[in-house]
Amino acid sequence: MSGGGERGYARGVERTIGPDSEVDLDRRPRFPVPKGWKRPSRKRVRAIRDRLRELYGSRRNDPHDDPVHELVLTILSQNTNDNNRDVAYRRLRDRLGDWDSIRDAPAEEVVEAIRPGGLANIKGPRIQQVLAELGPEADLDWLRDAPRQEAVDYLTSLPGVGRKTAACVMIFALDRPEVPVDTHVHRVGGRLGLFPPGISLEGAHDEMLAITDRDDAYELHMNLIAHGRRICRPRPRCGECALARMCVARRAGLVDPVA
Numbered sequence: 001m002s003g004g005g006e007r008g009y010a011r012g013v014e015r016t017i018g019p020d021s022e023v024d025l026d027r028r029p030r031f032p033v034p035k036g037w038k039r040p041s042r043k044r045v046r047a048i049r050d051r052l053r054e055l056y057g058s059r060r061n062d063p064h065d066d067p068v069h070e071l072v073l074t075i076l077s078q079n080t081n082d083n084n085r086d087v088a089y090r091r092l093r094d095r096l097g098d099w100d101s102i103r104d105a106p107a108e109e110v111v112e113a114i115r116p117g118g119l120a121n122i123k124g125p126r127i128q129q130v131l132a133e134l135g136p137e138a139d140l141d142w143l144r145d146a147p148r149q150e151a152v153d154y155l156t157s158l159p160g161v162g163r164k165t166a167a168c169v170m171i172f173a174l175d176r177p178e179v180p181v182d183t184h185v186h187r188v189g190g191r192l193g194l195f196p197p198g199i200s201l202e203g204a205h206d207e208m209l210a211i212t213d214r215d216d217a218y219e220l221h222m223n224l225i226a227h228g229r230r231i232c233r234p235r236p237r238c239g240e241c242a243l244a245r246m247c248v249a250r251r252a253g254l255v256d257p258v259a
């Protein structure tokens with residue numbers, strides 16, 4: 001994703017989303033339900049998963065078990081591509097070392113290190129603020145076993161950390177089911193009727209989690225992004241779309257496809 005990149009591509013590691021018995025969302029939608037909108041059934045979500053799988057393959061998560069790494073990486077990913085993000089991250093660690101050293105470094109050194117990632121004057125102070133909040137020897141390993149809501153609440157209480165960043169930490173680092181909603185997932189998911197068009201990103205995160213089987217969270221995230229990048233772009237290529245018959249927005253004439 002824009003935040004997570006297509007990090008799962010071709011890793012081929014057979015893993016399943018880890019045990020999370022406490023996906024504790026209230027199953028009722030947490031937003032004013034628009035007239036005529038109905039939450040999709042699990043059967044429909046699975047049918048969309050299957051069609052996307054035919055197009056983009058089955059994906060398995062390969063969590064790296066380092067939530068602080070993921071948190072900083074996701075902050076760096078905002079408004080840039082995966083390559084620039086990775087260059088910025090590498091320079092930050094190579095130049096300044098461990099998290100304590102990065103937290104205590106002069107602000108301008110952090111900004112200079114991450115400059116290739118863009119928005120360095122915003123991201124640099126944000127990273128240092130977050131590390132200061134985490135305290136000495138920054139450690140988020142406790143998130144692995146914390147109740148889900150407590151973990152998400154803690155992450156989103158950190159300076160500048162939103163729901164998408166929290167979701168990335170949870171799934172990419174810890175293998176806990178979340179479907180990070182970036183611009184692609186938001187656009188494609190809305191058009192397919194997974195959540196109402198125009199719903200907030202926060203609301204979309206809750207909805208995706210409520211309708212997605214735990215073991216499908218990572219795959220659905222990755223394949224919705226792939227579809228958003230290749231076919232269901234802002235100006236969609238509906239004529240080439242294998243999901244056209246399942247598409248709520250197309251049926252309702254709400255999209256303006258490429259001719």
Ligand code: SF4
Binds near residue numbers: 233236238242244245
């Ligand atoms: S039919 Fe068009 S709008 Fe619907 S999912 Fe496919 S490309 Fe997107």
